[in-house]
Amino acid sequence: MSAVQITEGTVKVEMCGGHPLFYRQVLPPSGEPKLCVLLLHGIRFTSENWLRIGTLTSLAEAGFRAVALDLPGLGQSKAAEPPAPVGQPAPGEFLRQVCEGLETGPVVVISPSLSGMYSLPFLFQHTQQVKAYVPVAPICTDKFKAEQYSGIQVPTLIVYGDQDTQLGEVSLRNLSNLPNHKVVVMKGAGHPCYLDDPETWHTSILEFLKTLV
Template sequence: MSAVKMSEGSVQVEICKAPLFYRQSQPTAGDPKMSVLLLHGIRFSSENWLNIGTLETLAKAGCRAVALDLPELGQSKSAKAPVPLGELAPAAFLKEVCEQLSLSPVVVISPSLSGTYSLPFLLEHQPLVRAYVPVAPICTEKFTAEQYQSVKVPTLIVYGDQDTLGEVSLRNLSNLTNHRVVVMKGAGHPCYLEDPDTWHKALTDFLSTL
């Protein structure tokens, strides 16, 4: 097993007024193969990615992984969310995060609430996104089939078969040109938390194709 370096830090993004907390993992030896940005849902934070081993798994797979606490959540509670959500502010927000942390081109992992950030970013800044891993994100209905079809970024759509939101988001996300789908059996909305082993295998298998 390759050794893994874990660290914590904060990043100041102009649009947010206060620093954002993040956790980071990377291989101790050699240059990382790629950068991965882990977002989270409204009841969660970067700590979940630490606890289920996703940060460690990604580093062992040769990636640099950054798990961000989104504005007003986790340890970024004092950071204000970019307003208005659903317009260009979330795209500019993630662009600045990636610039400040030297992540581009980045693989974006985006469950649930974080779709409000990742979808505008994907549609506005395709060249900055190496791959996209939506896990039943919200707000997929805000964009047209034509907008999705214009995206050529490799995409892994993941959801639990007990999650109705996952099925709704799949209907929209399946318009993405270059996508594959993993349905996690017996899993609900936070499917990665319920079955980390299946999640990690699906994720690392996908990343190995990039």
């Protein structure tokens, strides 16, 4: 049995119509967390996916605080109003308020698919609050210019499945303009590549996180 404990809670964000956002959190079994990792999700998923495939536990056992958020309008945050139409970049202030409410400090953001509409504006507008960025075939990468990407020095791990020939390749092309990036291509994996091969996913992100502490 794992020694880590999963807790649940809500965080209030002004721009969500007054409705709080649901999150799941895991802390390391001992000692102070090395960093906080914020896990977002795609349109067909919720924070529960990170619980089910063991990502929250893996991060906590490696010494990190892991917080998985249900995004506005989805999962147990269904009542919260999204601060932008789906598919359009949301204000970077949204994730800034989330991080402030959760007291994350500089945060590592794991951002698959739909959540790119939240994570990319946060990366560009509040760069100093992003310790590292792990985009997993996110949307909205085409909404920003190459020069915008090239000015961001945040350590980035670009992850995608080699069977994701649409968003995976488009997002890679745009995100490769980030100067401080590495790429992990997950063999035989589709768009939600972390579901297809959780073991490779966990190994990849933990190796990357070790380089930050």
